[in-house]
Amino acid sequence: MLVKVCGMRDATALTDVAKLEPDFLGFIFAPKSPRFVGEALAAEQVRTLPPNIWKVGVFVNESTENILATAHRYGLAAVQLHGQETPAQCEELNEAGLLVMKAFSVGEKVDFDALLPYVPYCDFFLFDTKGAAPGGNGATFNWNLLSTYNLPVPYFLAGGLGLEHAAELSALNLPGLAGVDLNSGFETAPGVKDAGRVAEMLKVLRAA
Numbered sequence: 154m155l156v157k158v159c160g161m162r163d164a165t166a167l168t169d170v171a172k173l174e175p176d177f178l179g180f181i182f183a184p185k186s187p188r189f190v191g192e193a194l195a196a197e198q199v200r201t202l203p204p205n206i207w208k209v210g211v212f213v214n215e216s217t218e219n220i221l222a223t224a225h226r227y228g229l230a231a232v233q234l235h236g237q238e239t240p241a242q243c244e245e246l247n248e249a250g251l252l253v254m255k256a257f258s259v260g261e262k263v264d265f266d267a268l269l270p271y272v273p274y275c276d277f278f279l280f281d282t283k284g285a286a287p288g289g290n291g292a293t294f295n296w297n298l299l300s301t302y303n304l305p306v307p308y309f310l311a312g313g314l315g316l317e318h319a320a321e322l323s324a325l326n327l328p329g330l331a332g333v334d335l336n337s338g339f340e341t342a343p344g345v346k347d348a349g350r351v352a353e354m355l356k357v358l359r360a361a
């Protein structure tokens with residue numbers, strides 16, 4: 154099970170969490186988010202993270218030009234598109250050599266047919282709970298909605314995950330599930346990850 158720790162914006166916590174070697178680390182470049190990187194992290198600190206960790210920039214309805222400039226500045230190898238981005242924009246970013254993750258909000262049901270145009274251009278999908286904000290709502294959705302998933306793109310499960318879900322996530326057997334996304338459930342304040350809690354989660358998930 155791949156693990157992505159999202160919303161890194163505190164330099165000390167970033168150093169501590171990076172030592173745990175999660176598969177992906179997410180950095181939010183959406184100005185309205187309480188986890189917006191802004192000036193909180195030096196681009197150099199992100200660029201020089203261990204090369205075995207995928208550095209993911211999270212964007213909401215940002216232009217391709219700005220995404221590519223940010224990816225270059227921070228040395229991002231992957232982008233997570235968390236708004237209403239089109240398949241054409243996914244294609245542009247994919248052709249620019251970035252790993253593309255497209256996020257979709259899940260409410261009462263999921264229309265997998267609507268995802269078909271994204272399939273050729275995305276390396277991963279990410280299913281997150283629908284809420285007031287584009288992401289980071291801290292709430293789970295009904296994971297059983299994914300039991301009929303049959304598209305060829307692997308996905309991350311996101312939304313309100315915490316240590317209390319560790320055992321259930323380890324035992325989860327959903328088609329296409331590639332990894333989990335950890336965010337507000339592992340924080341002491343928005344953007345400040347608790348490396349101890351992340352370590353406990355990794356221990357359980359990696360033992361499975």
Ligand SMILES: O=C(O)c1ccccc1NCC(=O)[C@H](O)[C@H](O)COP(=O)(O)O
Nearest residue numbers: 159186288289290291312313314336337
């Ligand atoms: O976390 C945010 O503040 C955020 C804001 C705007 C767009 C995306 C955002 N987060 C992206 C993620 O991948 C989160 O990890 C995901 O939404 C789950 O967050 P949470 O419900 O807090 O576990």
